Amino acid sequence: MVAVQEQTVSVWKNQINPKVHVAGSGPAVVFLHGAYGLTWDPFLDTLAEQYTVYAPEHPGTTLGDPDGVKALDDLWDLVLYYDELFAQLGLDSPTVIGHSFGGMVASEIAACYPQRVGKLVLLSPIGLWRDDAPVKNWMILPMEEVVKAAFYDPSGPLAQQMLTVPEDEKEAQDLQIRVTWSLACTGKFVWPIPDKGLKKRIHRIAAPTLIVWGTEDKLVPPAYAEEFGSRIAGSQIAMVEQAAHVPQLEQLGRVSGLVRDFIQP
Amino acid sequence: MKVSMFHLMPYRDLPDDFEQKYHSVWVDPPWTELGDAEKVGQYYNWSLDELIHAAKAGMDGICVNEHHQNAYGFMPNPNLMGSVLARATNGMDVAVVQMGSTLPTTNPPTRVAEEYGMLDTISGGRLVAGMPLGTAMDATLCAGITPIEQRERYYEAHDLILKAWTADDIFAWNGKYYQLPKVNVWPRPIQQPHPPVWIPGLGSLSTWEFAAQHNHCYCFLSYYGPKAGKSVMDGFWQFIGDRGIEPNPYRAGFLQLVAVAETDAKAEALYERHIQYFYNKSLHIPPEYFFPPGHQDYRSLENNIRKGIFKSYFDKLDSIPNWRFKDFVDEGFVIAGSPATVRDMLADAAKDLRIGNLMVLLHIGSMPHDLTLKNIDMFSSEVMPHIHDMWDNQWENHWWPERLRTKRPASIAAL
Numbered sequence: 001m002v003a004v005q006e007q008t009v010s011v012w013k014n015q016i017n018p019k020v021h022v023a024g025s026g027p028a029v030v031f032l033h034g035a036y037g038l039t040w041d042p043f044l045d046t047l048a049e050q051y052t053v054y055a056p057e058h059p060g061t062t063l064g065d066p067d068g069v070k071a072l073d074d075l076w077d078l079v080l081y082y083d084e085l086f087a088q089l090g091l092d093s094p095t096v097i098g099h100s101f102g103g104m105v106a107s108e109i110a111a112c113y114p115q116r117v118g119k120l121v122l123l124s125p126i127g128l129w130r131d132d133a134p135v136k137n138w139m140i141l142p143m144e145e146v147v148k149a150a151f152y153d154p155s156g157p158l159a160q161q162m163l164t165v166p167e168d169e170k171e172a173q174d175l176q177i178r179v180t181w182s183l184a185c186t187g188k189f190v191w192p193i194p195d196k197g198l199k200k201r202i203h204r205i206a207a208p209t210l211i212v213w214g215t216e217d218k219l220v221p222p223a224y225a226e227e228f229g230s231r232i233a234g235s236q237i238a239m240v241e242q243a244a245h246v247p248q249l250e251q252l253g254r255v256s257g258l259v260r261d262f263i264q265p
Numbered sequence: 266m267k268v269s270m271f272h273l274m275p276y277r278d279l280p281d282d283f284e285q286k287y288h289s290v291w292v293d294p295p296w297t298e299l300g301d302a303e304k305v306g307q308y309y310n311w312s313l314d315e316l317i318h319a320a321k322a323g324m325d326g327i328c329v330n331e332h333h334q335n336a337y338g339f340m341p342n343p344n345l346m347g348s349v350l351a352r353a354t355n356g357m358d359v360a361v362v363q364m365g366s367t368l369p370t371t372n373p374p375t376r377v378a379e380e381y382g383m384l385d386t387i388s389g390g391r392l393v394a395g396m397p398l399g400t401a402m403d404a405t406l407c408a409g410i411t412p413i414e415q416r417e418r419y420y421e422a423h424d425l426i427l428k429a430w431t432a433d434d435i436f437a438w439n440g441k442y443y444q445l446p447k448v449n450v451w452p453r454p455i456q457q458p459h460p461p462v463w464i465p466g467l468g469s470l471s472t473w474e475f476a477a478q479h480n481h482c483y484c485f486l487s488y489y490g491p492k493a494g495k496s497v498m499d500g501f502w503q504f505i506g507d508r509g510i511e512p513n514p515y516r517a518g519f520l521q522l523v524a525v526a527e528t529d530a531k532a533e534a535l536y537e538r539h540i541q542y543f544y545n546k547s548l549h550i551p552p553e554y555f556f557p558p559g560h561q562d563y564r565s566l567e568n569n570i571r572k573g574i575f576k577s578y579f580d581k582l583d584s585i586p587n588w589r590f591k592d593f594v595d596e597g598f599v600i601a602g603s604p605a606t607v608r609d610m611l612a613d614a615a616k617d618l619r620i621g622n623l624m625v626l627l628h629i630g631s632m633p634h635d636l637t638l639k640n641i642d643m644f645s646s647e648v649m650p651h652i653h654d655m656w657d658n659q660w661e662n663h664w665w666p667e668r669l670r671t672k673r674p675a676s677i678a679a680l
């Protein structure tokens with residue numbers, strides 16, 4: 001376990017005050033989390049062994065700053081906001097890794113500011129749409145259904161952890177509020193269909209890109225790996241077996257190896 | 266007291282195994298399996314006839330509302346119904362209570378200003394302008410409104426409509442959600458400065474604040490009766506008192522299911538299965554459809570989770586499939602029985618909750634047309650006269666069309 005520091009920064013005329021989790025040393029890697037909020041996990045631990053990992057919480061999802069999300073109207077504002085945040089953290093062109101919702105945000109940043117992103121890693125990103133392979137609307141699924149779709153082994157410890165309610169009543173409430181509000185804040189930029197025009201902009205991505213997908217993903221079907229891959233010039237696709245929507249944790253060893261090999265200078 | 270008949274216009278013939286076989290009554294019940302357009306045409310006509318019958322029977326107002334993609338109550342544009350009702354009740358002192366056009370889903374919202382303007386002019390100034398936020402099912406799932414933006418959109422639409430009705434000059438609206446270069450609504454309403462505005466709500470603090478700030482009537486629309494509504498309405502009156510606002514009972518509306526027959530036993534025999542149909546089929550909605558994340562603002566979310574409000578609500582619903590007539594009556598969900606039973610319970614509820622504008626749901630679930638007419642007749646002739654005088658000698662109903670504020674004669678059907 002590495003030591004993780006939590007740093008609160010003020011961005012967007014001080015209207016948004018996200019917490020940024022920072023750990024490790026070495027070249028900078030930014031991790032953008034998915035819709036359920038940021039949890040520091042073993043995948044980030046392995047990254048922090050060789051890199052300085054910056055994991056910002058998306059606007060509004062930071063405890064104590066629920067109104068931060070109100071300062072941004074739409075996806076265009078969100079991309080500009082991340083440009084400001086990167087500048088404030090002194091990150092010129094870091095590697096950016098995005099998971100699910102965070103993968104969409106990472107793609108948008110890389111398409112809007114091709115020089116902002118050194119290398120790009122997309123872990124089961126959303127952002128494109130096919131009528132014949134619709135992305136499941138996670139915001140209206142009960143957690144049990146999310147877990148069935150998002151994990152290769154829904155009865156395994158990783159999946160069950162998502163369903164575990166803390167025994168302490170206050171902690172259980174805190175968790176429910178935090179998860180619900182994270183979904184609300186990230187949902188602001190993608191509701192009701194996570195196709196907000198990335199398909200028109202994605203060709204602008206200049207960073208070397210690695211796309212990682214679990215072959216059993218039932219939330220965002222694996223067909224999207226090729227959709228992303230074919231639109232990003234020179235990108236690599238890695239399909240990961242015995243994994244669904246969270247391949248970096250479901251197959252920690254394999255995926256962290258793939259990512260380390262890809263991002264090493 | 267002003268008493269209005271509320272109608273949902275539900276699908277009346279859902280199959281017996283509906284709630285076992287289908288995921289939800291709202292958003293995704295498949296029309297191709299369940300819907301029969303010929304039958305639905307009959308339902309619309311029956312529903313209009315039932316409301317017109319209520320107007321003739323002496324009720325003060327007739328209410329319709331807006332919902333989408335469901336078999337629970339489907340008047341996707343309540344103003345289509347309202348225009349028929351306004352025309353058919355011309356010459357009667359009855360209010361056309363639109364509860365109403367859902368603001369965030371009507372684009373641009375000046376459309377509501379126009380259609381309500383039409384209804385107020387056609388009816389000769391008898392419109393009550395309901396301004397609902399809309400359920401999450403309607404706004405976010407059927408209309409695609411982003412949950413976290415639904416309330417903001419609602420506030421902006423409300424401000425735009427009121428300005429469109431009252432501004433001296435043509436104006437440009439440069440809002441966050443709506444930009445209109447020249448707002449100049451034709452027609453404007455007869456009622457000045459604008460028709461009374463009613464705000465339906467489910468007990469959230471932000472809606473109380475909003476209604477109080479604009480001096481609108483707050484209507485608690487629940488299907489769980491006065492017992493369950495007591496804490497909400499007590500909270501509302503406490504809120505009003507704390508702000509030094511006059512506690513006029515007409516500031517509040519309340520919806521109640523009511524079923525009347527000659528005796529308590531006869532009411533049970535006539536109405537039980539329709540009440541069960543309503544709670545088990547018409548309200549067969551998965552919890553996650555009610556509250557997509559963001560539908561409630563952060564403070565309401567925190568308040569509701571900390572106080573366990575959702576949990577107790579959904580825990581209670583779990584037991585309803587086993588309820589009989591007596592359970593619905595004992596819990597107060599439905600006020601049903603002989604005229605004496607109903608008038609006592611209703612008077613107690615209205616007094617206890619301090620309600621001036623009462624709405625009664627007299628068509629429930631699968632109730633057939635004839636039984637609905639009977640319920641309307643018995644309610645109007647044997648219940649309503651006993652509660653009609655409540656509050657009148659102390660308070661004026663500022664939230665009722667001005668030309669209708671005096672009491673209606675008991676029944677104009679007899680005239």
